[in-house]
Amino acid sequence: MTEPFRAIRVSKTDSGQKAELVQIGLDDLMEGDVTVAVEYSTVNYKDGLALTGKAPVIRTWPLIPGIDFAGRVETSTHEGFKPGDRVVLNGWGVGETHHGGYAEKARVKGDWLVKLPDSISTAHAMAIGTAGYTAMLCVMALEFHGVTPDKGDVLVTGAAGGVGSVAIALLAKLGYRVIASTGRASEADYLKGLGAADIIDRNELSGPARPLGKERWAGAVDAVGSHTLANVLSMTRYGGTVAACGLAQGMDLPGSVAPFILRGVTLAGIDSVMAPKAKRVEAWSRLAKDLDLAALDRMTSRATLGNVPALGEEIIAGRVRGRVVVDVKA
Known part of the structure; x- marks a missing residue:
């Protein structure tokens, strides 16, 4: 039996929806050929819409939101990934129809993942995020x-x-x-x-x-x-x-x-959700070369998984500056 882990789950209620921190297990995750130990996620404007219900972003209920995550592969039956690989995911309907990054583990299709360039840490990957x-x-x-x-x-x-x-x-x-x-x-x-x-x-x-x-x-x-x-x-x-x-x-x-x-x-x-793999790899390669990580650090704040529901409200209200890195283990 696997150890339970934490996740933000959004459920429908009589008055709309609610986002709450819960304990789940691997059996609660959706299908996929790669399981990732998520280290960091982030909060984008689209995540704010999903968390608050201000727009119909979530189309499968209940759902773990979070359109981004970065971490290390735990298990894989996909030929392109092996345990220990550092990976990033952006889009592909994750956090909309498939459980997303606001959890300590994620199971997804390997075709959705990109290996991180050596110069970009998993934390910096989520400071970058879909945005x-x-x-x-x-x-x-x-x-x-x-x-x-x-x-x-x-x-x-x-x-x-x-x-x-x-x-x-x-x-x-x-x-x-x-x-x-x-x-x-x-x-x-x-x-x-x-x-x-x-x-x-x-x-x-x-x-x-x-x-x-x-x-x-x-x-x-x-x-x-x-x-x-x-x-x-x-x-x-x-x-x-x-x-x-x-x-x-x-x-x-x-x-x-x-x-x-x-x-x-x-x-x-510009569509980032369904962009083909080759364009994603090129974009991440360019980010590794062309983005000043010191400038990235200046625009980034830190948060924990428990902060995520409140941050959804904040970003929709226009009160979030720059980027937020969510440490899902904290």
Whole structure:
């Protein structure tokens, strides 16, 4: 008989749902060919939606949330992994339809896992998490579409959040001049410390957009959507690219085709959940090379498994800065 272990489980209730710390066993986990001793997880905006029920992220009940985890393989029948391998998981429906990272153990398909580069610890992997991995995919998309540092400024919206914070650090290290958009004026020093050259108030971008605005940036990383994305597109320079990866303001896009047909702007959609394995491996390899771990540490706070339900509320309310590493053993 295996020893029980701790997990955060979300269950339906008469009034909605509840997230609680419980004891479970290996038999409570779902199918998979790799079992991982989870060392760290994190709290992304999507996790906040799942924990609070603010959006229908969870589609299997009851469920262990957590769309990310990092740890070491305990057992494996998958040809690509052996006990002791350090691995990371991002997405693939984990924390939505399959038990996720808010537990001391996880059982998943090996095809969903990526071996961690030697230079990235399991703790740093979760300081990066889906937010940072998504930021890297955004930067890769800008590069693919020809947005180089000499083309002009790059805007990052939702700058004090997880995606925004890592995107700023990555872009700054790669030589881009970064403009950070935030609704939290008090975070200006934090954002400049990550490498932002200028700070603008998100209110400049949050209202209804004109079909075309003044050309202000060569590219952008947008985690906000809705009116903000429409404004960002309208102010993107000729031939520029906007990488869109989030919906903090909304899922709608109340804009115009003008930026696309008059300025040749590209809107690059970024999906981190179902991204193919080769792209994931490339992103993690780039993170190992291009992310300043000291900058990562400056944007990271620590939490325990028991803190997770409250953090879900905090991140939805916009009160979480940067990244949070959850030590599931603490």
